[in-house]
Amino acid sequence: DAKTTQPTSMDCAEGRAANLPCNHSTISGNEYVYWYRQIHSQGPQYIIHGLKNNETNEMASLIITEDRKSSTLILPHATLRDTAVYYCIVRLLIPSNSGYALNFGKGTSLLVTP
Amino acid sequence: NAGVTQTPKFRVLKTGQSMTLLCAQDMNHEYMYWYRQDPGMGLRLIHYSVGEGTTAKGEVPDGYNVSRLKKQNFLLGLESAAPSQTSVYFCASSYWGEETQYFGPGTRLLVL
Numbered sequence: 001d002a003k004t005t006q007p008t009s010m011d012c013a014e015g016r017a018a019n020l021p022c023n024h025s026t027i028s029g030n031e032y033v034y035w036y037r038q039i040h041s042q043g044p045q046y047i048i049h050g051l052k053n054n055e056t057n058e059m060a061s062l063i064i065t066e067d068r069k070s071s072t073l074i075l076p077h078a079t080l081r082d083t084a085v086y087y088c089i090v091r092l093l094i095p096s097n098s099g100y101a102l103n104f105g106k107g108t109s110l111l112v113t114p
Numbered sequence: 115n116a117g118v119t120q121t122p123k124f125r126v127l128k129t130g131q132s133m134t135l136l137c138a139q140d141m142n143h144e145y146m147y148w149y150r151q152d153p154g155m156g157l158r159l160i161h162y163s164v165g166e167g168t169t170a171k172g173e174v175p176d177g178y179n180v181s182r183l184k185k186q187n188f189l190l191g192l193e194s195a196a197p198s199q200t201s202v203y204f205c206a207s208s209y210w211g212e213e214t215q216y217f218g219p220g221t222r223l224l225v226l
Contacts, residue, residue: 034214043118043204043217044157087156102206102215104156 004088009109012082018075020108022088025069032091033064034102035073037084044087044104047073078112085109116140118218120205126224127195135190135221137205145208146188147172147215148180150201157204163188195225 005023012018024033034049048055048062050071055062061074075082087107121136137146144165149157159172163182177199179191188207192199202222206215 041220043206043219046214046216049214102157102159104158106154106156 004090004103004105006086006088006105006108008106009111011111011113012075012078014080014112014114015077018078018082018110018112020073020075020086020088020110021070022073023070024088024090027068027090029068033062033068033071034089034091035060035062036087036089036102036104037082038087038107039081039084047086078110080112080114083110083112118205118207118216120203120218120221122221123219124222124224126226127192128226129196131195132191132193133195133223134192135203135205135223137188137190137207137218138186139188139205139207139216140186141207141209141216142185143207143209143216144185145210145215146182147206147208148178148188148190149204149206150174151204151220152201160190160203192223195223197225199223200225 032049032051035047036044038044048057048060050062050064064071085107087104089102118139147162148160150160151157158174160174160178161172161180163169166185169180181189202220204220205218208215
């Protein structure tokens with residue numbers, strides 16, 4: 001199963017773009033990259049996911065390198081409410097059944113400052 | 115559309131007591147999951163279910179039991195609570211296994 005590596009913490013000024021990197025050098029061809037975030041004391045929130053093409057939705061953009069060994073989550077105009085722990089997840093297949101678990105790891109703690 | 119709800123929000127137990135955590139979803143999802151989160155750590159999967167009447171073990175199943183008698187509900191039971199089970203418990207659901215998982219707000223459990 002592919003592992004991910006993220007910086008422990010990052011800062012970003014309010015209104016600026018927040019670029020959160022993730023390394024997943026052992027990703028296999030049929031594994032997706034998912035991003036979730038967890039605001040303090042809340043349940044994780046889905047942000048975006050992709051396979052190999054760049055993706056954009058109302059929350060963020062996901063840029064995946066051509067070799068798929070790394071990706072970047074971009075919050076285009078960070079606000080104070082974006083302060084959270086951001087998890088980059090390569091989808092893990094549970095071998096004993098057809099269910100899927102999310103391997104959250106420790107994520108990146110993003111602090112958006114005024 | 116309430117999404118995923120969890121009951122209770124907070125509970126204090128004494129060692130050896132039992133309790134059941136309830137997760138409910140109104141999105142007609144097939145898959146449901148129970149995770150636990152300890153301070154400074156990511157979420158770890160306890161048990162999951164791929165459909166009504168089915169359950170399976172996750173990464174840390176010991177000390178827990180689950181049941182999925184109705185499609186919309188997933189129950190997590192602690193038969194004899196231990197201090198090591200002090201944690202925040204999150205329930206999640208997804209339409210199928212490969213789809214996005216949606217999480218509930220969590221249940222904070224303190225075992226004394």
